[in-house]
Amino acid sequence: MTEAILSVAGLRSGYGRTVICDDISLQVSAGQITCIIGPNGAGKSTLLKTIAGVVSAIDGSIRVAGVEMAGLPAARVAGSGMAYVPQEANVFRALTTHENLAMGGWQDEGRTQAARDRVYDMFPDLQPLARVPAGNLSGGQRQMVAFGMALMLEPQVLLLDEPSAGLSPLMVGEMFETVRRVNAEGVAILMVEQNALQGLKTAHEGIVMAAGRIAMQGAASELLNSADVSELYLGSRI
């Protein structure tokens, strides 16, 4: 197995006194896509928020390239080589595409221009939308802006919270293709997906969460062929 770029061990988190995620341990290897699936309320999004520093960790360890991140606020985690794309409100609606990308590079203004050119190369459809406020873009275009913003600081690992949520069926396919393209650039990805079938098909590794804990984890292909996973999360596929 390749070296883990993100290591989470014994993580517990929640809101106030309510524990949502408990005893979570996982590893994301460099250059790999890991997909977390599970029912609503399983704690998937809270787990990503905790890793990103948006929700405070109660206990446990979060390491990015060996550096401890648990307990750091989101603004400090931002420059750590890890970038988080929330499920909703993941762009600045009042700012143009160009300005959104600049905000993605906030922590290293010196390389904003070069990073923005790189993002436009990766998402050429964004170039003509440079001066358009993100609030006026379609759902798919906004998702591209959100991806581009997250990629501005060249993260080693990208956290994606339900990237296909709210997209049309056509756009969902394009979005997963984008995930593969970003990964092909060497970025490890940890994503939460309600579209379990597409998510696992895109991923190398899979994790099933239930009631705030990890119920199963392994190769995505193995989970796709698991009778339990198929029955519970993939509908009547087999």
Next chain:
Amino acid sequence: MNLQIFVNALVNAALIAPPAMAFSLLFGVLKFPNFAIGGYITLGAFAAYTFNVPLGLPLPLATLGAMLFTGFVVWLAHVWVFKPMQDQSAVTLLVVSIALTLILESVVRLFFSADVRGFDIPLERPWKFWGARITREQVEIIACAVVLATGLHVLLRHTRIGRAMRAVADNPMLAAIRGVDAAKITALTTVLCGAIFGLTGVFAGLDLVIEPLVGWNLTIPIFAAAILGGIGSPYGAILGALLLGLAEELTILVLPSTYKIAVGFVIIAIFLLLRPQGLFGTAEIKK
């Protein structure tokens, strides 16, 4: 139509536009309508008066001192009053801001009494052109308002800090996720807005009079201009101020001038009913 009406409307707009922009900016980052602006403006007027008359500083220096002082007070109010209450509802914070404005006005009344005062500036005849009259101070107010609006535009659109201010106003959580220190940006915004309220106090002292209610009397027109332009939209606030100024002056043609103050209320009521997002705001659907 009488040119004087447009001159008066322009002066009114110049008086209202900068604080309406600041009110909108502040609403953007704090997410509640801060009615303490009345107290801040009064404080600015009396700070400038203190620097100018008892301390004998020239008015430009006194204005600078008032802007710094008011900026500091607004920041202090944010840290001591509003920040500890940030989890409260917008209505609660609005009520607290009204209480704060009453406290600030009472403090001013305690030290300066309710007497009407003015700056130490030479009296000059108004300039006349095409039948309209305008004073030197009114021209200065218009010029300052234009420079300030341009400066704010440059700050918000073309600087890193301004972009961060708009980002924090738009989506504070995402701003934090992208590494922006939202608390620092909010503090900077409060100081900037405070300085603008201080300047408005000076403008009000030049065009009206300096008295403890000077800020409160401007609060409704400022709020109306911000609502008209689309609350949270500093650019809309400029147009809102111009339209409000014109509406107030046109009202005088058909109604006694004592009803002028009602124009702001009527505009607020009409826009809240028919177009609550204002002219430049974005309608949002609550799911």
